[in-house]
Amino acid sequence: MQPAVEFRGISKHFGAVKANTDVSFAIAKGSIHGLVGENGAGKSTLMSILYGYYRADGGEILLDGQVQHIRTSQEAIRLGIGMVHQHFMLVENMTVLDNVMLGTEGGFKLAAHRAETEKKLREICDRYRLDVDPLATIHDLSVGAQQRVEILKQIYRSANILILDEPTAVLTAQETESLFEILRLFKEQGKTIILITHKLQEILDITDTVTVMRGGRVIGAVPTASTSKEELANMMVGRPIENNLPRAPYKPGAPVLEVRELQLQDKQGVKLLRDLNFTLRAGEIVAIAGVSGNGQSELMEILSGMRLPTSGQLDYQGKPLPFAGRHDADGLPLAFRELGIAHVPEDRLRDGVIKAFSVMHNTIFGYQDKLKNRWGLLDFKAIARRCADLMKAFDVRPNNHDLSIGLLSGGNQQKVVIAREVLAQPRLMLVGQPTRGVDIGTIESIHTQLLKLRDEGVAILLVSVELEEVRALADRILVMCGGAITGELKIEEFDTTRIGLLMGGMHKS
Amino acid sequence: MNNHDLPRWATAFVMPVLNLLSALLVAALVIYMLGESPAESLGILINSAVVNPEGLSYTLFYASTFIFTGLAVSIAMQAGLFNIGAEGQMYFGGLGLTLAMLAFDSSLPWWLLLPVGMLGAALFGALWSFLPGYLQAKRGSHIVVTTIMFNFISASLMNFVIVKYLVPAGEQNPASRAFADAAAMPLLNQWLPVLGETPLNISFFIAIIALVIYGVVTTRSAWGFKLRATGLNQHAAHYAGIRISKMIITVMLISGALAGLGSVNAIMGSTHYLSLNFVNGAGFVGIAIALMGRQHPLGIFLSSVLFGALIQGGFDLSLEKPNIPIETFIFIQGLIILFCGAMENFYAPAIARLLKRKG
Numbered sequence: 128m129q130p131a132v133e134f135r136g137i138s139k140h141f142g143a144v145k146a147n148t149d150v151s152f153a154i155a156k157g158s159i160h161g162l163v164g165e166n167g168a169g170k171s172t173l174m175s176i177l178y179g180y181y182r183a184d185g186g187e188i189l190l191d192g193q194v195q196h197i198r199t200s201q202e203a204i205r206l207g208i209g210m211v212h213q214h215f216m217l218v219e220n221m222t223v224l225d226n227v228m229l230g231t232e233g234g235f236k237l238a239a240h241r242a243e244t245e246k247k248l249r250e251i252c253d254r255y256r257l258d259v260d261p262l263a264t265i266h267d268l269s270v271g272a273q274q275r276v277e278i279l280k281q282i283y284r285s286a287n288i289l290i291l292d293e294p295t296a297v298l299t300a301q302e303t304e305s306l307f308e309i310l311r312l313f314k315e316q317g318k319t320i321i322l323i324t325h326k327l328q329e330i331l332d333i334t335d336t337v338t339v340m341r342g343g344r345v346i347g348a349v350p351t352a353s354t355s356k357e358e359l360a361n362m363m364v365g366r367p368i369e370n371n372l373p374r375a376p377y378k379p380g381a382p383v384l385e386v387r388e389l390q391l392q393d394k395q396g397v398k399l400l401r402d403l404n405f406t407l408r409a410g411e412i413v414a415i416a417g418v419s420g421n422g423q424s425e426l427m428e429i430l431s432g433m434r435l436p437t438s439g440q441l442d443y444q445g446k447p448l449p450f451a452g453r454h455d456a457d458g459l460p461l462a463f464r465e466l467g468i469a470h471v472p473e474d475r476l477r478d479g480v481i482k483a484f485s486v487m488h489n490t491i492f493g494y495q496d497k498l499k500n501r502w503g504l505l506d507f508k509a510i511a512r513r514c515a516d517l518m519k520a521f522d523v524r525p526n527n528h529d530l531s532i533g534l535l536s537g538g539n540q541q542k543v544v545i546a547r548e549v550l551a552q553p554r555l556m557l558v559g560q561p562t563r564g565v566d567i568g569t570i571e572s573i574h575t576q577l578l579k580l581r582d583e584g585v586a587i588l589l590v591s592v593e594l595e596e597v598r599a600l601a602d603r604i605l606v607m608c609g610g611a612i613t614g615e616l617k618i619e620e621f622d623t624t625r626i627g628l629l630m631g632g633m634h635k636s
Numbered sequence: 637m638n639n640h641d642l643p644r645w646a647t648a649f650v651m652p653v654l655n656l657l658s659a660l661l662v663a664a665l666v667i668y669m670l671g672e673s674p675a676e677s678l679g680i681l682i683n684s685a686v687v688n689p690e691g692l693s694y695t696l697f698y699a700s701t702f703i704f705t706g707l708a709v710s711i712a713m714q715a716g717l718f719n720i721g722a723e724g725q726m727y728f729g730g731l732g733l734t735l736a737m738l739a740f741d742s743s744l745p746w747w748l749l750l751p752v753g754m755l756g757a758a759l760f761g762a763l764w765s766f767l768p769g770y771l772q773a774k775r776g777s778h779i780v781v782t783t784i785m786f787n788f789i790s791a792s793l794m795n796f797v798i799v800k801y802l803v804p805a806g807e808q809n810p811a812s813r814a815f816a817d818a819a820a821m822p823l824l825n826q827w828l829p830v831l832g833e834t835p836l837n838i839s840f841f842i843a844i845i846a847l848v849i850y851g852v853v854t855t856r857s858a859w860g861f862k863l864r865a866t867g868l869n870q871h872a873a874h875y876a877g878i879r880i881s882k883m884i885i886t887v888m889l890i891s892g893a894l895a896g897l898g899s900v901n902a903i904m905g906s907t908h909y910l911s912l913n914f915v916n917g918a919g920f921v922g923i924a925i926a927l928m929g930r931q932h933p934l935g936i937f938l939s940s941v942l943f944g945a946l947i948q949g950g951f952d953l954s955l956e957k958p959n960i961p962i963e964t965f966i967f968i969q970g971l972i973i974l975f976c977g978a979m980e981n982f983y984a985p986a987i988a989r990l991l992k993r994k995g
Contacts, residue, residue: 433874461877470875478875481868492865493876495858504856 129192131156131288131319132177137186139172145343146172150186152338152348159310159320161330161351164340165363165566167536170323173340174290178210179203190288209286211277213293217265224248224261227280244283251282255312270418271302278309288319295329299418300594300627307333325567326595327356339363364568370599372574375582377602380409382445383555383586384430389439391425391610399425401611403439407555412577412587414601416594417630419560422610423590424473427559430588431470432456432463433478443468443555464493469548473559473590475537479544482533486523487514489532490547513550521546522572538569545576556580556587562596574599594623608632646987652928652935652976654983656942659971666967670959680956685949693824693834697905698944699937700836703843704898705922706940707850708761710931712779712891714854715883716867721768721783722895723919724790725761729896730903731794732760734802734812734910741816749819754842754900761896762889764790769888773881779888787919798912811911821905839901844937846894851933863887895919924969927977943969 130153137150147169154160164170175181177188179197187194190206197203203210217226228244248261257275265273274294281289291310295303310320310333322334330337331351338348339362346362360368384407391400400422407413415423428434430441432448435456441448449462460470472478480489491498491510498513500506514528521542523535532540541561548556558577562570577600581587591597597604598621606614606629614629616622642651664674684691705722712719719725736756740749768782795810802812821837854860866873866883873880902914921943928942929935950965975982 431875432877457874457881458877458879460875461879464877472875477869477871479872481865481872483868484865488861491861492872495861499858504852505858505861507856 128156130154130189131158131191132321133189133192134173134177135187135189137173137176137183137188139169139176139181139183147176147183148343150340150343150345152345154319154321155336156191156319157314157317158335159314159322159333161334161337162321162323162340163325163327163330163337163359163363164346165325165568166538166564167342167566168340168363169343170340171292172343174210174292174321174323177203178208178290204284204286207285207287208290209281209284209288210290211274211281211292211294213296215273215277217273217276219266220264222262222264223259223268223276223279226265226276227261227283231284248279248283251279255282255309255316257309269302270297270420271299271305274298274306275309286318288321289313290321290323292323293325294322295324295326296592297419299630300623301631303329327359328595330359331356341365360567364566366568368567368571372571372578372599374578377411379411379602380584382406383409383443384588385440385442387440387442389426389429389441390437391422391429391434392437399610400429400436401609403612405605405612405615407586407588409554409586410581410584411602412581412589412600413603413605414589414591414597415605415607416591416597416626417607419592421607421630423607424559425610426607427470427473427557427588427590430463430555431468431472431557432459432461435459460493464551467552467554468557469551469553469555470557471541471544471548471559471561473563475540475544480532480540483531485529486518486532486535486543487511487528489543490514490517490528490550492547494547494551517543517546517550521576536566537563538565538573541565541573542569545573549576549580553585556585558587559590560592561589562591562593570596594626597621597626606630642984642987642991646991647984648930648932648935650987651980651983652930655975655979656972658982659968659975662971663964663968667960667964670964672957672959677953677957677960680953681945681949684952685945689830690832690834691948691952693831693836694948695941695944696840697834697836697901698947699940700840700843700901700905701898701918702921702925702940702943703847703936704894704901705918706925706929706936707846707922708891708893708895708898708919709922709926710929710936711850711854711863711894712887713926713931714860714867715863715887716870717769717772717779717884717888717891719765719768719783719888719891719895720780720923721765721786721919722891722898722922723915723917724783724787725764725892725895726898726902726919727790727794727915728764729757729761729892730899730910730914731797732756732758732763732896733899733903735760737815737819737904738802738812741819744818746818746820746822750821750904753819753904754897757896757899758893759896761899762893765888765892765895766885769885769892772888773884791913795912798910802910809911811907812909814909815904819904820908821901823905835906837901837905839905842897843901843940846897847933847937850936854931895922898922921969924973924977927980928972942972946972 133153134150137147139147150173162170176183179200179202195206224245227248232240245261252259257279259272259275259279294306298306313320324330334351337351339346339359341363386403386405389400389403392398417423429436433456435450435453443466453459476482481492487510498506498510518526518528523539523542532543561573577587589600601618604616605612606626608630609632613632667674667677685695686692705726708722709719733753733756736752740752764786768779768786771777771782772779798810803810804813821839824836825831825834862878866878866880870880898918903910925936925939925943928939946965946968954960954962
């Protein structure tokens, strides 16, 4: 049988960067094909070439055995290629129906076309068991449902080849399972699916074949049944990956942070945090699991002084955190830092670094007032020494501290942020999504650093949407949903299903 | 925004020079259309602005004022604030300076009058930028809008103050009385007679000291670090514990004070009295200088001298060539702002391609 998609010798260079070099592999019709690789391995570039965003410098793409020159994404859509982006392309305040119609209105008179589209949508929903109401407004839908709308959009535009870019990053375990059911149904109907993910378990769960990319080249294209997680990770990184990092036995010390009845409301009176109670002790990592957007970010902002709580008792080392008498949080994070609270923010490009500053300047960001010489100016000699040590200890690459940090990969940027915060010798470390957008090799090194900090007696509060990460790091797990803590587990009680239920707020049933 | 990733010598030197040449090329075309020879005109312009010592002296005299307004706009720009109000701040600074002189010029020696005058100018300039800064920091009112409004307010207010209170009895001229001789800045022609009867004075050295302080503070001090961080990414600045509202108010005060200091050269160095509209666009030229000089001390200096030369040369050119009106200078100034500000990266893709082919 003809493969649905075949890449032959695809090459693409951006300046000196070789994003794709001689990429060749084929995807059988009616199969689910996994595409894995570290950041910068060339997956996104390859998919962008397939979808008509970029044109390859060399090589060709065959669809059903025919050589196709895909110059624009319109052409890709016409050829039956559909793409579901990681960030949804939906108009929030319009209905599902209107979103699907957008761009395919088909003439001046809307009403007739609307009715027709609605009928067609209901048919598609029935056929693929996509549980979506065409007349619902997007912002009322859960993230999982919004994703189904994206898929619906592609099916409506008669896509036969569906590209999904990290589709499960924002989903709960249950939502992921239902997405996979939909994908299996697609496969039965003869559609071809390309799944980009960095979660190797998902590759094993659902794909038929898998291609591993590294440094712009195909390292291996194998049937999923014949491989294992370890082998895939090994191929992705180019060396074996240690799953169980060494850690000292769990010996929690004195309470460092005590949170009692913490509440947060926004200006409209919407409750963002509801009655949070927990204690964090020295030498333990407490992980907050949950789908993003359930209050974790707000909690971290409050604990780092970036935002004022509405009410609640927050004690740090037995004393209240300095919120009293403040009308805004302007400048407050500095006071928190001086108390020994370090913060690795979850959105590092927004909060954690100044992209246009050099790596060296970023290593003193937030601590600039402590590094002065006798003239009261920044002591650049000491700063350069400090920066060199730090880059060596945390293996920041490339080893050039004058480079703008914006030019570094996400993982290396994150290493700089973590190194900076570790260097401040905190007693409480707030860590938000430390490995988001970071590749496997770097994840290992970041996890090692955090565990080392824990073993040294630092209290660590970790927010992560990755259950793998929670399992690898946590001593205790708090699950958040809808701004409330819905459950607490010890690491020995780790159970994906139970955590997934708690994340979905279904703990009471 | 510059995604062409050019080496520093290209962005800092080659591109501004190309932009400047483009502006001059268009200006040459217009001069040609006015019926004059561009080459000859350029010769006159260069000769009277740079080659002739008296002309050069005037060029540097104008530049001394522009350095201050350029610094005023630049330091605010470092914090991400576009201070359009240097014009009004310098105007109001002139009032502070004048009040100080009217009060003390008969009682203090010159070496005390200078700091007192500078203090008055800086204080009043800062006063005029305080409200826009406060409103931006605490209420989120956009600094561009408020500083523009404050330019208009200062123009009207100064009109009122000068005419109502400062014009001496029996005078028709809308200006304050002339200060005592002690309030005059020491002129450089005392030491360099070749400069002739020109107003170039020690303000020029004060301006250079200001440039050096600016350079050190913005690049080597912790405060400058926080200033630039605030300008580049306010979210991150907040994360780092920088008090953003305080930073905005402080930098606007400094910006206003620097603009106000521009009046020291203009008044104490030359006219010795406060007159209506004495600022005459120097505040707006400061915006062009900050953009063209990329807020770098050396860049601010070079563009200030360039604009000084254009005024001086343009003035002489219009005297010698009746076909070329004095407004031509404003036109050339506009072209320079267009090419160096709005079309800053116009040549970047071409340079990038050229470098790529070579490399």
